[in-house]
Amino acid sequence: MFFHNFLGRTNMMDEKAQDLTKAYSNENFLNSRSARPLRILAEYLEPSNRLARYKVEDTIVFMGSARIVSREIAENEVKAAEGGDGDLTKARFRLDMSRYYEAARELAYRLTNWSKQLPDEHRRFVVCTGGGPGLMEAASRGASEAKGMNVGLTISIPVNEFANQYVTRELGFNFHYFFMRKFWFLYLAKAVLIFPGGFGTLDELFEILTLLQTRKICKHLPLVLFGTEYWDEVINFETLVRYGAINADDLKFIFRTDSVDEAYGFIVRELSKYGLEERGAIL
Numbered sequence: 001m002f003f004h005n006f007l008g009r010t011n012m013m014d015e016k017a018q019d020l021t022k023a024y025s026n027e028n029f030l031n032s033r034s035a036r037p038l039r040i041l042a043e044y045l046e047p048s049n050r051l052a053r054y055k056v057e058d059t060i061v062f063m064g065s066a067r068i069v070s071r072e073i074a075e076n077e078v079k080a081a082e083g084g085d086g087d088l089t090k091a092r093f094r095l096d097m098s099r100y101y102e103a104a105r106e107l108a109y110r111l112t113n114w115s116k117q118l119p120d121e122h123r124r125f126v127v128c129t130g131g132g133p134g135l136m137e138a139a140s141r142g143a144s145e146a147k148g149m150n151v152g153l154t155i156s157i158p159v160n161e162f163a164n165q166y167v168t169r170e171l172g173f174n175f176h177y178f179f180m181r182k183f184w185f186l187y188l189a190k191a192v193l194i195f196p197g198g199f200g201t202l203d204e205l206f207e208i209l210t211l212l213q214t215r216k217i218c219k220h221l222p223l224v225l226f227g228t229e230y231w232d233e234v235i236n237f238e239t240l241v242r243y244g245a246i247n248a249d250d251l252k253f254i255f256r257t258d259s260v261d262e263a264y265g266f267i268v269r270e271l272s273k274y275g276l277e278e279r280g281a282i283l
Contacts, residue, residue: 064195
């Protein structure tokens with residue numbers, strides 16, 4: 001009898017010990033609705049800690065389509081289509097669009113080289129992308145080819161597309177919350193280059209424009225819209241002005257070009273004038 005009572009008390013003690021899981025080790029709680037504020041805070045604190053560790057204080061952000069491929073891949077697709085494997089019209093169009101991949105790659109390369117050559121007392125400007133394929137890969141690749149660090153801010157979505165081999169391993173982040181990813185895009189940004197893209201790129205573009213228009217971004221933030229043919233067809237900013245939806249002065253936030261040289265010169269001039277010492281943030 002004593003032995004059975006002892007075993008019973010022991011089992012109760014074991015069960016109680018198992019129940020004494022610390023809150024911060026309780027995965028059921030951490031993944032619950034109640035712990036959402038903790039998860040949001042984690043997506044602020046962990047990137048902040050890691051970026052500080054690698055002394056990333058300023059970024060040049062590249063945004064654009066995940067679907068635009070490199071010239072090399074596009075040329076191979078055309079050859080395959082000419083041999084009967086694939087849609088030749090589509091392949092030729094993808095080859096034409098690959099010019100944006102190569103432009104993003106060259107700009108990231110040149111801007112990284114420029115940043116690396118700044119005197120030691122100046123800040124460094126690190127290329128930052130969404131960490132995925134396409135034009136994000138192009139910018140990461142250009143920075144990597146210039147032997148510079150680059151940041152990749154990926155997002156968990158139901159397709160397995162957000163990965164590229166050129167992101168600096170220590171500076172690759174994966175977010176659950178889109179708004180936290182957007183925060184890190186802009187909080188450290190000192191310049192933004194936006195290339196042709198779809199819903200995600202348009203969302204990012206209009207959020208930046210809204211923050212600039214409403215002065216929620218209180219730092220000087222040069223914004224390049226690269227690819228005039230594409231953007232003039234996709235968005236008619238002048239129509240927005242004509243209908244009174246925006247002011248003509250709001251267009252001053254945008255520098256539009258098709259030239260790598262022009263985009264590079266504009267960003268370097270703006271960063272040299274405003275970005276070397278200024279510390280800005282989102283209000």
